Amino acid sequence: MAIDMQPDAQMRWQRYQPGVNDFALMVATKNGSGSQTSNVVLIRSLFKMGIPVSGKNLFPSNIKGLPTWYTIRASKDGYTARRATTEVAVAFNQDTITEDIANIPHGGVLIANKDLKYRVNRPDITVYEVPVKDIMSRGEFPKDFADRIANMVYVGVCCHLFGIPLDIAYEALLDQFNRKEKPARMNFSAIQLSYDWAKEYLEKRDSFRFEPMNKTQGKILIEGNDAAALGALFGGVTFVAWYPITPSTSLVDNILNHLNLRKDGDGKNTVAIVQAEDELAAVGMIIGAGWAGARSMTATSGPGVSLMAEFTGLAYFAEIPTVIWDVTRMGPSTGLPTRTSQGDLLFLYTLSHGDTRHIVLLPSNAEECFEFGWKALDIAEQMQTPVFVMSDLDIGMNVWLSNPFQYPDTPINHGKTLNKEQLEAFLQEKGEWFRYRDYDADGVGYRTVPGTEHPGAAYFTRGTGHNDMAIYSERREDWLQNMQRLRNKFDTARHVVPGPVMRMSSESGEAEAIGIISFGSNDPAVHEAIEHMAAEGITADYMRIRALPFSQQVWDFIEAHDRVYVIENNFDGQLCQILRMESPLSRSNLVSLTLGDTLPMTALWIHQQIVQHEEVP
Amino acid sequence: MPNALGLERTDYKGATSTLCPGCGHDSISNQIISAAYDSDLPMWRVIKLSGIGCSSKTPAYFLKGSHGFNSVHGRMPSVATGATIANHDLIAIAVSGDGDTGSIGFGQFKHLIRRNVHMVYIVENNGVYGLTKGQFSATADEGQFLKYYGKNDLPPIDLCLEAIIGGATFVARSFSGDAKQVQTLLKAALRHRGTAVLDIISPCVTFNNSPDSTKSYPYGKENEIPLHEIELMAAGYVAAKQEITIPEYPAELVIEVEMHDGTFVRLKKLGEGHDPRNRAEAITLLERASRENLLLTGLIYYEEPRPTIGDTLSLTATPLARLEDSQIRPSREALDALMKQYM
Numbered sequence: 001m002a003i004d005m006q007p008d009a010q011m012r013w014q015r016y017q018p019g020v021n022d023f024a025l026m027v028a029t030k031n032g033s034g035s036q037t038s039n040v041v042l043i044r045s046l047f048k049m050g051i052p053v054s055g056k057n058l059f060p061s062n063i064k065g066l067p068t069w070y071t072i073r074a075s076k077d078g079y080t081a082r083r084a085t086t087e088v089a090v091a092f093n094q095d096t097i098t099e100d101i102a103n104i105p106h107g108g109v110l111i112a113n114k115d116l117k118y119r120v121n122r123p124d125i126t127v128y129e130v131p132v133k134d135i136m137s138r139g140e141f142p143k144d145f146a147d148r149i150a151n152m153v154y155v156g157v158c159c160h161l162f163g164i165p166l167d168i169a170y171e172a173l174l175d176q177f178n179r180k181e182k183p184a185r186m187n188f189s190a191i192q193l194s195y196d197w198a199k200e201y202l203e204k205r206d207s208f209r210f211e212p213m214n215k216t217q218g219k220i221l222i223e224g225n226d227a228a229a230l231g232a233l234f235g236g237v238t239f240v241a242w243y244p245i246t247p248s249t250s251l252v253d254n255i256l257n258h259l260n261l262r263k264d265g266d267g268k269n270t271v272a273i274v275q276a277e278d279e280l281a282a283v284g285m286i287i288g289a290g291w292a293g294a295r296s297m298t299a300t301s302g303p304g305v306s307l308m309a310e311f312t313g314l315a316y317f318a319e320i321p322t323v324i325w326d327v328t329r330m331g332p333s334t335g336l337p338t339r340t341s342q343g344d345l346l347f348l349y350t351l352s353h354g355d356t357r358h359i360v361l362l363p364s365n366a367e368e369c370f371e372f373g374w375k376a377l378d379i380a381e382q383m384q385t386p387v388f389v390m391s392d393l394d395i396g397m398n399v400w401l402s403n404p405f406q407y408p409d410t411p412i413n414h415g416k417t418l419n420k421e422q423l424e425a426f427l428q429e430k431g432e433w434f435r436y437r438d439y440d441a442d443g444v445g446y447r448t449v450p451g452t453e454h455p456g457a458a459y460f461t462r463g464t465g466h467n468d469m470a471i472y473s474e475r476r477e478d479w480l481q482n483m484q485r486l487r488n489k490f491d492t493a494r495h496v497v498p499g500p501v502m503r504m505s506s507e508s509g510e511a512e513a514i515g516i517i518s519f520g521s522n523d524p525a526v527h528e529a530i531e532h533m534a535a536e537g538i539t540a541d542y543m544r545i546r547a548l549p550f551s552q553q554v555w556d557f558i559e560a561h562d563r564v565y566v567i568e569n570n571f572d573g574q575l576c577q578i579l580r581m582e583s584p585l586s587r588s589n590l591v592s593l594t595l596g597d598t599l600p601m602t603a604l605w606i607h608q609q610i611v612q613h614e615e616v617p
Numbered sequence: 618m619p620n621a622l623g624l625e626r627t628d629y630k631g632a633t634s635t636l637c638p639g640c641g642h643d644s645i646s647n648q649i650i651s652a653a654y655d656s657d658l659p660m661w662r663v664i665k666l667s668g669i670g671c672s673s674k675t676p677a678y679f680l681k682g683s684h685g686f687n688s689v690h691g692r693m694p695s696v697a698t699g700a701t702i703a704n705h706d707l708i709a710i711a712v713s714g715d716g717d718t719g720s721i722g723f724g725q726f727k728h729l730i731r732r733n734v735h736m737v738y739i740v741e742n743n744g745v746y747g748l749t750k751g752q753f754s755a756t757a758d759e760g761q762f763l764k765y766y767g768k769n770d771l772p773p774i775d776l777c778l779e780a781i782i783g784g785a786t787f788v789a790r791s792f793s794g795d796a797k798q799v800q801t802l803l804k805a806a807l808r809h810r811g812t813a814v815l816d817i818i819s820p821c822v823t824f825n826n827s828p829d830s831t832k833s834y835p836y837g838k839e840n841e842i843p844l845h846e847i848e849l850m851a852a853g854y855v856a857a858k859q860e861i862t863i864p865e866y867p868a869e870l871v872i873e874v875e876m877h878d879g880t881f882v883r884l885k886k887l888g889e890g891h892d893p894r895n896r897a898e899a900i901t902l903l904e905r906a907s908r909e910n911l912l913l914t915g916l917i918y919y920e921e922p923r924p925t926i927g928d929t930l931s932l933t934a935t936p937l938a939r940l941e942d943s944q945i946r947p948s949r950e951a952l953d954a955l956m957k958q959y960m
Contacts, residue, residue, distance in 0.1 A: 220959035234952060236945035238937040239703055241695075258955075261947045268933040270945055272702045274926065276695065277728045284688070284695025284725070291686060291696070292664070293938030294703035295945070314689050404956040407949045412942040449938060450664045450684035451704045457661060460677055460685040471632075472677070 015532045016604055018087045021051050021076040023208050026086035027154065028093045028100045032064030034148030035092070037176060037187070038155050039070040043399060044172035045164045046074055047221050050213040054080040054524075055399045056600060061246070061337045067096045074210060080401055081525035084604035088162075088208060090154045091118070092132075109206045111157055126206040130157055130194070139193050141186070149190045156194030161202065163209045166195060220366075220402050224395035225299075227366040228325060229254030230405065231373015232297055233261050233271070236412045237323075239294035241274045241285035243304060246337045247393035248327035251299040279304035283311040283324065287386075290315070290322040291461060293417070293449030295377045297323035302331045302344050305351065312386055313352025314463040317486075319436070319445070321380035321415070325389045327396040330598055339598035340393035342520055346574040348388045349548050355483065357490050359497055360388040360548040364523035366402040368546070369395065374408050375498070382415035383493050384444060392569075394521040394600040416446045420454045427456060435459040435470040436482065443489025490549055497547035500554060503530065505539040514540040514610070515561030517554075519575060521600060522567055528603035533610065540565075540610070545575065555584055564590050565610055571596035621657040629654045631678040641793035641819030641834075642672055642741045646679045648796055649710065649739075652803035653680055663708045664700055668693040668722055671748055672714035672741035672819070680710075691722025694729035697736055698926065704936040705927050708807070709736035716746050719755035719774045726776075730783035732926035733811040737803070740776055740816045741793070744832035745825035758831050758910075763824070778903045780814040781896065781918050787813035788899070788918040792837045793820065798914060801847045808849075808876035810922040818912065837912060844891045844902075844915035845872075845884040852879035874919055884916060893919045 018024075025042070029035035039055060046053040051074050060066035073083045088109040091100040097118045104110055106124045114129040132153045141149050159169055169191055173184040228251050232240070242252045255273060262270045272294075276282035279300055286296035300308070305326050315322055328344045330336035348360050359379060361372045372389050380387040418426055418433070426433050426446065433456065436445045445468070448457040459470040467478040468485075505512050518526050523544055530540055543557045558564050558579070566576035573592035580590060593609045595601055619625055629650045634643050653663070660682030667673035669690035676685045688696045693711055701709050718726045718740050729738070744757040753761070753769045756776065761769045780788045787809040789802045799817060806813035820826050820834045828835035850873075870886040872894070884893070891902055891913075899918035906913045933940070 218960070220956055222959050230952075230955070234947055236942060238940060238945055239699060241699060261951060261955075262945070264933040264944065266933070269931055270933050270937070270940055272927075272930045272932055272937060274698070274702065274930070277724060280692060281695040281698075281725055281728065284692045285699035285702075287688075288686075288696035288699025288701075289703040289937075290699075292700035292703035292707065294699070296699065296703070310689055311692065318686075404959075405952060407952050408946070412946055448684075449704075450700065451662060451707055451936070451938065453659075453661045455661070455682060458682050458684045460687070462685075462687040463689065464687065 015535055016084065018085070018208065020209055020211055021074050021213060023088065024071050024073040024083040024086040025088040025090065025158070027070045027072070027090040028096050029068055029070075029151065030064070030093050030095070031060050031062050031066045031068040033151065035068070035070065035151045037148070038151040039072065040176055040399070041155055041169060041172045042072055042158060042164075044175055044221065045168050046072070046210060047216050047401070048168045048171060049164065049210060050216050051076065051210055052078040052080065052215050052401055054401060056082055056394070057398060058599070059338050067093050076213065076215070078215060079524060079528040079603065081528050082600040082602050084602040090158070091116070092151070092154060109208060111154060111161070128157065128161065128202050130154070130198075135194050135197050136190065138197075139189055141190070145186065149187055152187050152190035153194040156191040157198045157202070159191065160195050160198035161204060161206075163211065166192065216401065218404065220404050221399055222366045222402055223250065223397060223399050224363070224366050224369045224391055225251040225327065225397060226254040227369035227402070227405065228299070228373045228389070228391065228396070229258060231370040232377070233258055234370075234408060235295070235374025235377040237271055237295050237297050237377060239272050239286060239289035239296040240298065241276045241282040241289070241296070242298050243276050243279045243282045243300065245279075245301045245304050247329055247397045248299040248301045248304075248325060250397060251325060251327060279307040280311065283308040286322045286324075287311055287315045287320050290320045290380070291449070292451070295381065297325065297377065299325040299327060301327050301329050303334065305344060305348065309352050312358070313354060313356055315386045316352065316356050316358065317463050318461050319384040319447070320386070320461070321384050322386050323376045323380050323389065324386060325391065328390060328392040336598055338393070340521065340600055341570055341596060341598070342392060342568050343570040343574070343596065344390060345570070346572070346577060348390055349578060357549065358386060358388055359383065359493050360390055361497065362390055362519045362546050362548070363395065364520055364544060364546070365395065366400045367405060370405040372498070378410070378413040379496055381417065382413050382444070382496060383489065384415060384447060385489070390520065392521050416444055418446050418448050418452075420452050420457070423448060423452065423454050423457055434468050436466065436468040436485070438468070438485050438488070442492045443485050443487070444492060494549050494551045497549070499551055500546055500557070501544045502557070503527070503542040505534065505541050511560035512539045512541050513562040514538070514614070515557060515564040516540050516542045516567060517545060517557070517564055517575070517579070518542070518567040519545045520569075522569055525601040525603045525606055526567060529606035529610070532603060532607055538610065538614065548578070550579075550582065554579070558583070558589065559585055562589060565593050565613070566590055567593045567601075567606060569595045569601050620654055622659060624654065626650065626654045628682065629660070629680055631676070631681045634675070634678045636671060636674065637823050639822040640671070641743060641821070642675050643678070644793045644796060645739065645741055645799060645817055645819055646675045648800040648803055649679045652800050652807065656804055656807055658708065658807070662706060663710060666693050666697045666700070666709060666711040668713050668717040670714040670717050670746070671821070672712050673717060675712050675741070691717050691720070692725055693717070694722060694725035694734070698729060698732060698734050701735055702927050702930065702937070704938040705735070705932070706936050709734075710739070711736055712739045712741060715740060715742045715744060715754040715756040715776070719776060727779065727783045730780055730785045730812050730814070733784070733786070733923055735811055735925045735927065736813070737806045738812055738814045740814070741819040742776065742816055742832065743819050743821035743825055744773075744830065745821050747821050747824055751824035756832075761830060773907075775903055775907055776816045777814070777917050778900065780816070781899055781903070785814050785918070786811050786920045786922055789813075789815050789916045791815060791817045791914045792841045792912065793817055794834055794837050795841060795843070795914060798843060798847060801849055802916065804849045805847070805876060805882045805916070808878045808880050810877040811925050831910060831912060841912045841914055843887055844913055845886045847915060848883045848885075850881040850883050877922060882916065891915070893917055896920070
């Protein structure tokens with residue numbers, strides 16, 4: 001099956017029916033055929049028409065040849081979650097055309113490449129057949145590019161069928177080619193040819209269409225990994241080490257793309273980027289750099305995090321700031337490298353042997369990828385510990401409609417890092433300085449970095465047992481005191497990390513019977529589901545968790561609701577497990593709703609799950 | 618007598634060693650202390666790095682005025698890479714062992730050298746795992762017997778050979794029983810730009826010190842063959858070049874190498890001699906030493922420094938760790954301009 005329809009995805013409810021500016025289009029092509037450019041041109045065109053749009057690339061772990069599906073959703077209401085159904089199928093891949101046709105919902109549209117071999121026995125759908133070769137033969141295209149440019153044929157046909165003005169498509173092309181006219185013109189000539197052909201030979205027989213709106217003004221279109229890269233660069237990252245792994249690779253690629261933001265007056269870089277030999281080395285490097293006073297980070301995915309486990313424990317215990325982005329994909333093991341998942345939550349939270357607990361930030365969208373991109377670096381230095389940021393493939397590699405990013409509203413925070421003068425003042429005031437002594441009763445000590453020109457600045461960093469003077473110790477009192485302080489530090493972190501975001505149904509803020517807890521990329525689907533459910537009379541409050549560890553607000557929310565659905569895109573219900581593990585509440589009212597089916601969550605799935613549970617007596 | 622920084626030799630000491638009495642590692646720590654004192658090393662600029670194992674404990678036993686980092690087993694090279702790039706003013710001295718470097722950290726060792734991270738990399742090589750009580754390491758002699766583990770059937774890894782093949786530009790082998798040579802090589806290594814590898818045979822008196830082991834004191838004292846006498850000549854020393862004046866050493870037996878800081882390493886060849894500036898000759902020498910079981914010590918290989926990893930990154934002059942906040946956060950206008958591009 002091409003696009004895996006989630007269970008029971010028929011048009012059960014009116015609110016999920018498609019309409020003008022409210023349907024999804026799916027493009028099926030071969031990976032590596034160059035169709036991505038065409039898809040982005042379609043998305044950009046809708047964006048320029050003022051229609052809220054989102055794109056999801058369901059691609060294989062492959063460079064060339066395997067099938068790939070790209071879904072584009074227009075939503076007049078601004079919903080950006082994956083739509084459960086794709087009403088229009090552009091079937092341009094011989095390998096999948098039969099199943100692509102079979103998957104079109106009742107009332108849908110097929111745009112088929114007539115050059116392929118297929119049979120359509122679907123009287124319930126509208127079929128348009130496009131002779132791609134014939135259309136392309138009407139123009140003159142350089143041989144090397146002809147195959148790629150052929151993908152513009154479906155763009156031209158869609159422009160005609162669904163009402164995308166050609167001048168807008170051209171503008172989108174210009175954007176795509178960085179305002180370079182030559183490639184834009186060459187591609188546009190194919191769009192024009194196919195548009196003209198469609199106008200002459202295709203009679204519009206379906207009701208799907210786009211109409212200009214004004215709902216994207218002031219918005220941007222950006223991928224989460226790009227946003228995260230910008231966040232890090234505006235957050236003053238000075239050292240990046242990494243090892244390529246899908247779906248995190250484009251995060252570091254984008255740091256490199258934006259390196260011009262971080263040049264000094266002589267054109268030299270104020271951030272070092274080192275491609276390591278593996279993730280063991282990548283994390284070792286960022287820990288070494290963080291220890292030496294750099295603001296350091298890496299980006300990886302699950303298998304890379306596995307390799308980083310030992311080193312993460314060292315940084316936790318030796319209290320070294322660094323930031324690790326985990327752009328998650330399907331595990332366990334190699335799993336599905338190009339499919340999305342929220343399966344690393346539990347692992348990140350307790351990564352490494354012994355009693356470890358880590359701060360994990362959970363961005364939901366591009367805006368938060370930017371915000372947490374800079375904030376994570378501050379929190380790491382403030383708390384003197386590794387900070388994880390868990391994004392996922394859906395957020396990271398798909399293009400999102402977003403508000404423009406807000407400039408950091410707080411200055412760069414280096415936490416309790418003493419330079420030469422500050423150390424001197426500290427010694428004058430306290431008469432001593434010991435690295436791990438809890439002077440402020442918040443669990444966070446004062447640190448110096450190597451290269452501090454003061455005879456008292458040095459201390460010995462180690463992963464072995466140590467007392468608060470950073471001296472090796474096997475005494476049980478020292479061990480317990482240290483662990484207790486680390487626990488206190490973790491409690492301090494509860495107030496430092498981004499707190500949950502609430503959506504209360506009643507204007508007075510009074511709690512409904514139903515509560516929903518979720519996080520990360522599920523957010524757009526949860527909002528959409530809440531609005532659709534409300535229209536049916538099912539009202540629910542929603543709390544989106546934005547970080548681990550939890551704050552008191554989380555327990556207050558759970559306590560205030562009769563039933564709390566914990567919605568997540570993994571198989572085991574990992575957030576729910578952490579909630580159950582840590583809950584101070586006596587009653588158990590958590591209901592774990594888990595998906596973990598390789599695809600981004602849809603509102604319909606959430607809606608169906610909750611209705612099903614609510615209907616059970 | 619205080620050095621140029623007004624510090625006594627005792628100021629360069631560290632905590633009291635907890636290694637076995639007589640351990641070769643302690644004598645190396647002593648030579649590090651002497652070399653640092655003699656070289657007027659500012660301790661605040663020094664970082665001491667290590668992995669895990671007996672050898673890796675030693676950074677606590679020297680240079681108490683320096684930041685130290687006892688990291689994880691075999692992965693110190695990556696920590697050193699990050700730290701030295703974060704602050705290129707730091708003087709990195711790393712201590713590793715044969716288990717740390719030759720086994721669990723072998724990959725990181727090779728990549729450290731490939732990147733030419735600016736640091737002194739000391740391997741305290743005793744052919745045995747001490748902390749876990751006497752297993753063979755990857756540098757143990759082939760055919761050797763040890764009490765609990767029997768015969769070692771595998772050939773040893775030659776860390777100097779690996780370093781040269783990996784692209785190291787300063788590779789030396791020494792014997793911890795040869796204090797003077799260890800100290801001079803350390804001083805030369807501290808003046809080298811790039812990775813300087815010192816593979817120092819450092820006997821484990823508890824688990825691998827019987828005379829038939831090439832990593833033992835008796836064997837080393839009996840069989841060490843220094844390739845040359847090594848002297849470090851102060852900056853300003855006029856290199857003799859061809860006009861050698863020392864009567865007892867014919868000109869062709871004296872080799873002088875100018876170090877990065879302007880000092881010279883002067884090698885007076887002993888025996889048949891060895892020119893460390895010739896890579897092929899260095900490799901041949903090591904292969905012969907391995908074949909004939911010779912403990913050849915001295916500067917095995919040296920070449921003109923090539924760019925370090927830091928040099929290749931086109932970094933700003935100020936160490937990254939010391940940049941002002943205004944230098945690392947782009948302006949509000951820069952963000953606004955960027956956002957327009959995404960609209």
